[in-house]
Amino acid sequence: MIYLDNAATTPVIPEVLELVVKYMTVQYGNTASLHRSGLEAERALKSARGLMAKHLGCKPDQLTFTSGGTEGNNWIIQRLLSGEPGHALVSAVEHASVLEAAKAMKHRGWEITYIPVNAKGTIDIEKALATLRPNTKLVSVMLVNNELGTIQPVSMLAQALRQKGYRGPIHTDATQALGKLPLNLQSLGVDYLSASAHKCHGPKGVGFVYQSSSKALEPLFYGGGHEDNRRSGTHNLPGIVGMAKAIALADSQMSFKWQHAYQLREQLLRGIETLDGARVLSGGVHSTCYDPQRAHGGDTFVPQIIALAFKDLQAEVLLHTLEQANIMVSSGSACSSAKRTTHSHVLEAIGLDSDYIGGVIRISTSSINQPSEIETLLEVLRREVPKLQATKESFYRRGRKE
């Protein structure tokens, strides 16, 4: 299988698996137990937290372990938007767990403004500032978009918001950024950040929330008072330890991984250039790809996520055609692909032409992918895309005649 859907999820790597198994079968103690087995579990928890803090540029007690990105986003949005209903700003291209949580709050009387994006998927900071209100209680903008790979200028936004006098909380969903961008949480300028482990070769069902201040946020779950009363529930220690290892590895191999992803991206984009009726939504060859050696302002993409739009073609048909060739890609966001008839909200937000909007697939690589796999993908695309486009065209032509 050629797996090119790493923005959906990634395989657990052996170094992580080894630890997960160890903490499931040998060091399986409950962190809350008073005996040595519990103490050892607690020490492991502390090590995991310390290791993550070191690699994420924050303090250990600023991290709260959760079950993943969705929980983190829900915790933050539901609890920050409580009390007297006010106003919140979220970007139009957020993940469903942010948009739906915000929508739920809307039903409770909160007003939500969606920050628009340009054709590259970058948020419009000026418009965000213009829609601030005295009763704005939250601004939430993701760090890396899951469908396009756009890096949002979150630090710049935070700085601009503060300069404009906004004192409320700023949140970022960093689920797609984790492992792809070097993160220094304390200098990012946000108050809250949520992420999950399984997008960077960690286990599923585990994630974390970063909180810059020690100000208590009311928990979503009540119970045994774990995580200093912030999140009750027996610690998923195998998951947490696995996540810490995955983050540490991703961070220490960041430049190698970037280089690898960059080369795969170049290879893919050069191949796409020669295809008719194909458009790259995630920047072009050479330009606008994130480069750790350069400063970036906006309209920049992580190299691992490449959205491709094909004219006159149905993305899901292409997806299954590639699947026949044993190549796994995604059409838009995995979470919304079940809703066949609707286009992704992200593609609507960037104002993609109607000829292309139905034909967008997402290729997402990881350091496990090889150039030969990209070559195979390109061969299949070269062979199959013209056929699919011709089929649709002839179908339409017949349709018009009738």
Place this chain on the structure above:
Amino acid sequence: MSATLNYNHLIVLRYGEIALKGANRHFFETKLVKNLKEQLKVYPGTKITKEHGRLYVQCQHAYFEQVLSVLSRTYGLVSYSPARVVSLELEAINQAAIEEMQLALQAYPGLNATFKVEVKRPNKGFAIKSPELASHLGGVLLEAFKGLKVDVHQPEIQVIAEIRDKAYLFTRVIKGQGGMPYKTGGKAMLLLSGGIDSPVSGYLMAKRGVEIEAVHFHSYPYTSERAQDKVKQLARKMAAYTGRIRMHSVNLLEIQQAIAANCPSEEMTILSRRFMMAIATHIANDRACGALVTGESLGQVASQTMEGIAVTSDATTLPVLRPLIAMDKVDIMAIAKRIDTFETSILPYEDCCTVFLPDKVVTRPGVAAIRQSEMLLDVSGLIERAISGMTVEILKPEETFDL
């Protein structure tokens, strides 16, 4: 993703007090450089240079924040300034002055501030003389920032430009720890409990250049391993300033049980403390320490009255350093918070002082009476056995995060 990626950072270091020390100056300086090298060696490409009685640290951009953090914890530094380094071209110097000012102005709401430019020009090959360059840069800054006003007497922001092989510009002067370079003032044994005071006490002595080793007393299984972990954590936090700490852990349980069985209950605390002093003295002598350090503050608890202190001092032959003796609890807590030991200190684990806490304690013990009580015990045997079961660990600031 700042615009200063790959910037070659330079930091100017100042050390005041040690410069005063006459003939010993070389010794103190050498020690300071050695300590810095030790702490900075984990950041590849970091260089320390000495020039005209000043130290400079150069580092790669990737490690800039970490290097600043090390400097903030180095004893003997009065202050330091991150500087911008540019080539000796006027345009580059102008730009650097503007960037530095932009950074400095962030602290001033509305970007209104008074300033002054000071130029030093050891490199006489540079054509523009100091006063001319100063007024030129002043003009450039006034042009660039409308909220600026010149004040040559008491400026809020001072822009310093030094013209050497390159131009060095800085505005920020960050206050350092002060004190004396670590390991220039002998070695002492700290009695480290899990409380708020003793880590602060160790920190303060270390700041005066005293090398610190620690001894901790526990009563396992009456106390838990978690409580011991907490003390190790405190030692690690102290090691963030000292580099590393050798910690000795001694089980006091047999001694406490012997006291409970043989002596008046209100003397439990004071007798235990005498044993701690005696055991600490043994270990200190063994480790060539010239003094003991405690976190005692006069009158804070019953055993820390003047009489109590007389009785515990009587159990040691070494000088006892008590840097907190005249300090109020709130002030001690403020230091604990600043050095990041407070949160760990208040974790709710029993330490061995609270397990064998009697209902009533003697507040004005007499040396003679307490010696009398002690004679009911096999003092030397108890001490010997306690020390023979001692464990030793070297604790470093960076936890290894073993998984």
